[in-house]
Amino acid sequence: MSPLTRIAYFFGLPILLIVLWYALSFGSTNFFVPKPIELAQTLWTTWIGDRFFDDVLPSLGRLAVGLFFAIGLGIVLGLLIGSTRWLRNLLEPLLEFFRAIPPPVLVPLLMLLIGVNDSMKVAVIISGAIWPVLLNTVEGVRAVDSVLNDSCRSYGITGFARIRYFVLPAVTPQIMAGVRQSLSIGLILMVISEMFASSSGLGFTIVQFQRNFAIPEMWSGIVVLGLIGLGLALIFQFVERRVLHWYHGLKEITHDS
């Protein structure tokens, strides 16, 4: 494929859609439907400046802290539970139940236990986003290659070295699959915790716009959330490619043969 057709494929449909949107909303007076240029202007004036530092950055900070702890705790606890058989048997049904609880219901619950503050919002994100990572890690540890496992034991590789050079690499593909789910759950919870109980942050601001019928501003908020989601997805793709490049390579080889 030549670079030109590649670019055409990449930008073709998005440009077509925007032109269509522009044409359809041209001269329309519908209160609810924003116009492309107007939306871009609102996006700029609404979110660049004070609001970026007062609402967007704190939200992103809470999301980052929450995800960091969710992923870290998920991996550590997952390795621990996965490699101890009795612990795994003891906790597995319980963990499946916790995973099945829709995370948003934890917002009112943690509001009671912790109060309405930053740590509550971070706790909400952790308590919702930890499960995919934790359960995938447990599942991955259980399914490690038994021959490799025995080899490790015969070579006397135990303790930390075994975790570092055998278990962790073997489990990484599953962990990354879990992290991908955790990211989207974390983002959802960031927004919800702010919509439900807060006086600042992205979620709160967007609901505020909607209540005041500031429609273009509301749309621009939706766009900001979309951009954050997109940014997270891109960061994830980048990290995954680096962490798992050996795995993708391996898969290609086995697929070819």
Next chain:
Amino acid sequence: MRKQRSAVAGPKAKALGLGIGGIVLFFLIWEAAPRLGLVSDRYLPPASEVLVRLGQYLTEAAFWNDVADTMTSWALGLAIATVAAIVVGLVIGSSRFLRRATHTTIEFLRPIPSVALIPLAVLIFGTSIESTLLLVVYASFWQVLLQLLYGIADVDAVANDTAKSYGLGRLARVRYVIWPTALPYLMTGLRLAAAVALILAITAELIIGTPGLGKQIALTQSGGAISSMYALVLATGMIGVLINLGARILEKRVLSWHPSVRGDVVL
């Protein structure tokens, strides 16, 4: 030696026993924590109180109405999203051109968190069930569509060419070549979507106030009926477990012909 034999005798029964033990242990800790004053029972009532409340709920018609509301938006939203995703997926997937042309747009729209649509839903539909449906459909649509597209990309080129040379038309190839290849992927997407749909249904009820369990949770919390709130949270967890189980059973049933499932049974 003795130890090994007992492990062989009933590893499954033992695991089950331990699992039940874990649940019992959890409830015991939950019971003890407020009773011993580790946590104030104004915020965390003892487990027995919550379980009794849950038992009461199970006899109340209003509770079952809420469950029905939640499950209706869940089922309806999931059904709409699945059908739409299958239609769109088959159309896009069957043409190389469309697959390439839509790639960026899909990658852009997919990560938009569906909760971003909450203000829009409120504005257009208010607190009626359509608000919930909008969120549920948007969130589950991408799960199904993406898995289906992966599945269609996985279609064996040789099988497809063979079908072509035997004179199978476009529709017949979709039915006999693409559909069976993509079905396992589709079921994975459906299983993920079923869980996501419940999350979004409850979210919409909690935040927007559309009727259902989520709304009740918000009401009991703000009304200070704390043990009722915990009972409802337990109830949503149980619904989640049932949905996960149901999705897995359905997957096994539908894919009983597929090597991945057949292999499971032999082992």
